[in-house]
Amino acid sequence: MTDLSALLDHADTNLDASLERLFALLRIPSISTDPAYKPECRKAAEWLTTRLIELGFEASVRDTAGHPMVVAHHAGATADAPHVLFYGHYDVQPVDPIDLWTRDPFDPSIAEIAGGRKVITGRGSSDDKGQLMTFVEACAAYKAVTGSLPVKVTILFEGEEESGSPSLKPFLDAHAAELKADYALVCDTGMWDGETPAIAATLRGLVGEEFVVTAADRDLHSGMFGGAAANPIHIVADICAGLHDETGRVTLDDFYEGVEETPSNIKDSWAKLGRDAESFLGEVGLSIPSGEKGRSVLELTWARPTAEVNGIIGGYTGQGFKTVIPGQASAKVSFRLVGQQNPAKVRESFRAYVRSKIPADCSVEFHEHGASPAIHLGYDSPVLQKAKIALSDEWPKPAIVVGMGGSIPIVGDFQKTLGMESLMVGFGLADDRIHSPNEKYELQSFHKGIRSWIRILAAL
Amino acid sequence: MTDLSALLDHADTNLDASLERLFALLRIPSISTDPAYKPECRKAAEWLTTRLIELGFEASVRDTAGHPMVVAHHAGATADAPHVLFYGHYDVQPVDPIDLWTRDPFDPSIAEIAGGRKVITGRGSSDDKGQLMTFVEACAAYKAVTGSLPVKVTILFEGEEESGSPSLKPFLDAHAAELKADYALVCDTGMWDGETPAIAATLRGLVGEEFVVTAADRDLHSGMFGGAAANPIHIVADICAGLHDETGRVTLDDFYEGVEETPSNIKDSWAKLGRDAESFLGEVGLSIPSGEKGRSVLELTWARPTAEVNGIIGGYTGQGFKTVIPGQASAKVSFRLVGQQNPAKVRESFRAYVRSKIPADCSVEFHEHGASPAIHLGYDSPVLQKAKIALSDEWPKPAIVVGMGGSIPIVGDFQKTLGMESLMVGFGLADDRIHSPNEKYELQSFHKGIRSWIRILAAL
Structure with a gap:
């Protein structure tokens, strides 16, 4: 344990240098979903590879059909130490609407916000560059203080997490032997507070779907054709409006197949967290839960499946007005899955529902945007217990075990392809505005995040 | 009548010069709804003013709060001739989606289409620059052959017809004495075939409304908040989907107040036109009437009110996918009115309906985009009868009296503000693609349109 305090001291005294490195990574606009930023994604992968080589890793950029992976290996100090695979993603979400940012999203800074909290600003500061760098900087501390790492470490950084991870499954399949470890460490989640x-x-799964409805073969004048010609906006709106019934339940056939009720003792433990609708939704200017009636917001976001329209467009949407009946309209819809829900079945049920709403003289086209089942790790895993103690030593309050509303498909893939459990630890906060304008990451999350990984690596 | 054949001959032999002038006007991208094109709108007004002065008019560009008007006066050959006010608009619709145009919308040309028909291509070729120039060129023929015009003519060209005509009513009010004539000639309609x-x-009225629903004060991650936070896309879709019932009727309270059933003899005359759903909708790739059940397409588009969503947008609509619950979503909705429907009441009923659908923790904002009541001219007006004969002399088949689905608010304003009836004659065809990519105007419409006005002016 003497080593541990030297390591933690090193993290403290070298925080400025750690921040400088994080800023360099944040300045690279690695937006994976937009093809225009393809060279920037590669640049982020190359930057990380260079850094990992400096830390003694054998690291390289690995090409895929999409954006490249970064894979790195470090043998660790002793041969019989456990072998962990650390996962993070270097790609980020688009920045629109850009005019709502108060600072260039790719010009990171330290800012002080309400309550005197210091934060790191910029796209990717929390999701996920800031998070993955907490681990890289923990490795840097070990390298500087001990010359090596206490365990055998493989690192996998992905560049397509924000765009459905199309290359991930093939990559895991092709490199299963190289990537297999005793367990995975995944840093893409948040703190309780x-x-x-x-x-x-627990982690919800995800099915992403886009559908485009075509009616007339051109845009029509609503005076000349209004009242007689099919309006694809009406069809898309009707489809979206019909996804939920009055009680907030999703109406798709067999949608709830595989959904289990959360055990009452778990629900009780969540109820004790004192997180009610007002506090949960109040942070974003809302107050009334919008989903299934009679369930708490924690249950709604951690343990219940959803259908959400994430994008809709049709007709004239610029300034002013245009009396047009467009030829096409479209929407992007995602489903969050829990328990044993089958992504392929949910997709098929959705498509059947949409097709049933298309008039005979119109047509619909579907585009698939990713699929992953929900996963549920054991509450009694030993790795989880060790990490819980290490985290409780670092932070003011003891660590707790929670559910996650978002999808981290990698965790399901690690389980399915590599037969490997994942430990999900992260230091984001609910108000980090990830995926939104003015994303930030607490300076404390970054600093104590580095210290937390130092402790967890020591405990393992 | 010797004069008439000389005038018609002049129109024939000078067609190329007439086309050159039309092309010069079509090259000016006078898109009124987009503030970026404000200087171009003025340029179009100035071009027309210059041309009318060449033809012996006392003409000027008149400033308004928006785009300018063109007003021109010509005393005519004899003091006791009738006084007509000719109306057209020099502004055009936006050109998006620009990638569907096969040629620059503001680089007009003569093209040959299916069946050997020659057409004038470009935005505004049919709506309304090509149409208004038929009248200007008819005046040019009179000026060249007779040195004057057979009647007293006032011309009013507007530059905001495609964006709700905000300045028109104040302008008519302020210049009522100057603009009042015995009746108006309006060239913004089409041929039967x-x-x-x-x-x-008859002309349907129009109410334009835009509404913006705000839920959370930022865009949210659908994993973190999905199932708990209100999704404004769902709210907007629900509102749009609820505008019609299963029979295609509009659901707003009191919406059908003032709507009268079309007399059966009128419906019979329309039935004889042989315009069924398949021929009407087949031109645009459709076949099934989408509006109120049990009514013909002519009745649906000429004599029934509608609600159409002309634009909808919310969330991420770019390439790829983004699992976002947006803070806002919005739609633009227009209502076509008939009979005695009151535009103000329709707007209020719509807003009350929308407000009733907004959850208590969300809000809605409305933007007004124009309002005009429906109008119905007498079938037995003497001016209409004279024009019917003149048109029947020019074209292969006799002129018919029809209904119009689109709104021409000016006709209502002439009636209300100036106590003046309007004769609506135009030479557009149903497949002119007005408001759509690849707008065109038949060369024959332009040529025989000029000849038609020569005949109508002679008949008056």
Whole structure:
């Protein structure tokens, strides 16, 4: 344990240098979903590879059909130490609407916000560059203080997490032997609050679908054709409006197949967290839960499946007005899955529903945007217990075990392809505005995040 | 009548010069709804003013709060001749989606299309620059052959017809004495078919509304908040989907107040036109009437009110996918009115309906985009009868009296503000693609349109 305090001291005294490196990574606009930023994604992968080589890793950029992976290996100090695979993603979400940012999203800075909290600003500061760099900087501390790492470490950084991870499954399949470890460490989740670290034990799955409805073969004048010609906006709106019934339940056939009720003792433990609708939604200017009636917001976001329209467009949407009946309209819809829901079946049920709503003289086209089942790690895993103690030593309050509403498909893929459990630990906060304008990451999350990984690596 | 054949001959032999002038006007991208094109709108007004001065008019560009008007006066050859006010608009619709145009919309040309028909291509070729120039060129023929005009003519060209005509009513109010004539000639309508001219006797009114729903104060991650936070896309879709019931009727309270059933003899005359759903909708790739059940397409588009969503947008609509619950979503909705429907009441009923659908923790904002009541001219007006004969002399088939689905608010304003009836004659065809990519105007419409006005002016 003497080593541990030297390591933690090193993280403290070298924080400025750690921040400088994070800023360099944040300045690269690695937006994976937009083909215009393809060279920037590669640049982020190359930057990380160079850094990992400096830390003694054998690291390289690996090409895929999409954006490249970064794979790195470090043998660690002793041959019989466990072998961990650390996962993070270097790609980020688009920045629109850009006019709502108060600072260039790719010009990171340290800012002070309400309550005197210091934050790191910029796209990717929390999701996921800031998070993955907490681990890289923990490795840097070990390298500087001990010359090596306490365990055998493989690192996998992905560049397509924000765009459905199309290359990930093939890459894992092709390099299963190289990537297989005793377990994975995944840093893409959040804390319970600024003082309480959290380990995620459940993760919702995701099905992404886009559909385009075509009616007339051209845009029509609504005076000349209005009242007689099919309006694809009406069809798309009708489809979206019909996804939920009055009680907030999703109406698709067999949608709830595989969904289990959360055990009452788990629900009780969540109820004790004191997170009610007002506090949960109040942070974003809302107050009334919008989903299934009679369930708490934690249950709605951690343990219940959803259908959400993430984008809709049709007709004239610029300034002013245009009396047009467009030829096409479209929407992007995602489903969050829990328990044993089957992504392929959900997709098929959705498509059948949409097709049933298309008039005989119109047509519909579907585009698939990713699929992953929900996963549920054991509450009693030993790795989880060790990490819980290490995190509780670092932070003001003891670590808790929670559910996660978002999808981290990699965790399902690690389980399915590599037969490997994942430990999900992260230091994001609910108000980090990930995927939104003015994303930030607490300076404390970054600093104590580095210290947390130092402790977890020591405990393992 | 010797004069008439000399005038018609002049129109024939000078067609190329007439086309050159039309092309010069079509080259000016006078898109009124987009503030970026404000200087171009003025340029179009100035071009027309210059041309009218050449023809002996006392003409000037008149400033308004928006785009300018063109007003021109010509005393005519004899003091006791009738006084007509000719109306057209020099502004055009936006050109998006620009990638569907096969040629620059502001680089007009003569093209040959299916069946050997020659057409004038470009935005505004049919709506309304090509149409208004038929009248200007008819005046040019009179000026060249007779040195004057057979009647007293006032011309009013507007530059905001495609964006709700905000300045028109104040302008008519302020210049009522100057603009008042015995009746108006309005050239912004179409033919029945390529051989049959038409005079419009009814016109639907229009109410334009835009509403913006705000839920959370930022864009949210659908994993973190999905199932708990209100999704404004769902709210907007629900509102749009609820505008019609299963029979295609509009659901707004009191919406059908003032709507009268079309007399059966009128419906019979329309039935004889042989315009069924398949022929009407087949031109644009459709076949099934989408509006109120049990009514013909002519009744649906000429004599029934509608609600159409002309634009909808919310969330991520770019390439790829983004699992976002947006803070806002919005739609643009227009209502076509008939009979005695009151635009103000329709707007209020719509807003009350929308407000009733907004959850207590969300909000809605409305933007008004124009309002005009429906109008119905007398079938037995003497001016209409004279024009019917003149048009029947020019074209292969006799002129017919029809209804119009689109709104021409000016006709209502002439009636209300200036106590003046309007004769609506135009030479557009249903497949002119007005408001759409690849707008065109038949060369024959332009040529025989000029000849038609020469005949109508002679008949008056």
